Amino acid sequence: MLVAVDSIIFGFDGYELKLLLIQRGFEPEKGKWSLMGGFVQPDENFEQASSRILKQLTGLKNVYMEQLYAFGDPARDPEERTISVAYFALIDIHKYEKQLSDDYHAEWFPLKKIPKLIFDHSKMVKMAQEKLRYKAAFHPILFELLPERFTLPQLYNLYTGVYDTILDKRNFTRKILSTKLLIKQKEKEKEGSKKGAFYYKLDKRRYDSAFHSFLNFIPNPDNLK
């Protein structure tokens, strides 16, 4: 059996949540849209394979990445049995450099306008979206998608995009500020509106300690429903 990794790469441009797709450069399914993937090499574990491929496509290292699921349907690749270990990655889209490689044509798609994908890649994307929603409800994971300085309207767009829902703006802002994860900057972003919106930065120290703090409130069957 062949063993591959595939990456669901999420990015956020301040307005919309997006997905990085490539046009497959070889048969089967040449020219069709696909997730970025590749075979696991003899000396690599899955994380290493996934990082290598992400670096190849985006030029980025040290990106937030997480194993999503192992897909093993015998018929998922019609050519030869290939299992795929899928990873999702969250990147700051502004750090992404265009067309690093000529081997494949890469393009960002808004999550709501994903084209038809090869094999079981649509299923992978759907599962990655669900996992992102699940995780983002308890962990400040979405900040991985933001640049160093961001505004509250951008943050609001990000959350409403991930959950595909409208949130009460005032309430949302109050909740986010109450986490004390954000540090207000003196400068304003002025492209989005006349009035402008203050930039914020993440309090890295608080963020790092908050990220895994989830277990602090787990042994509480309050939520058992």
Place this chain on the structure above:
Amino acid sequence: MLVAVDSIIFGFDGYELKLLLIQRGFEPEKGKWSLMGGFVQPDENFEQASSRILKQLTGLKNVYMEQLYAFGDPARDPEERTISVAYFALIDIHKYEKQLSDDYHAEWFPLKKIPKLIFDHSKMVKMAQEKLRYKAAFHPILFELLPERFTLPQLYNLYTGVYDTILDKRNFTRKILSTKLLIKQKEKEKEGSKKGAFYYKLDKRRYDSAFHSFLNFIPNPDNLK
């Protein structure tokens, strides 16, 4: 590369959370304690392989099972590169029949007294425990470990066992009953104490609808910390 599945099988006897382990019947590591596992066959997906192996060892079908993680360290099996897709299963220990197969000696171990395991199996067990804790905080998943009729003291033992902590008994009972997932029975269990404890059954209809109800309260960044 070889592709295997390994199963972390949890059971609960009313007092303690336990893990089903086997003594490996072949080299390498013959005679050592191990999770139950096997190779994925050409016509099987991972779930099917995992179910087949679980059936083989325990005689049980239709068991709650969930993919945990794919382990792919190049050196995890010293003989030949083997990746393992790990599943965890929750079974009602009372339905388990002893020694279905002579091929391996299977034994239940309390989670606190797990022997040294082969390869990366200890890591798998640890990760499965963490996932069970995480999931059980939001979903009534632990009921999968209980027999049809159970008592509140048993339920209490189960939760304190999973979280390895002491919970306020009165508070815990109140919370659990407030979920309305339980139906009180007329009969009492009398082995545990002189006074006895009423049996409860799960309200299957409510349980099924509650199980995936989590998404109802996700789009709520309240918990963002």
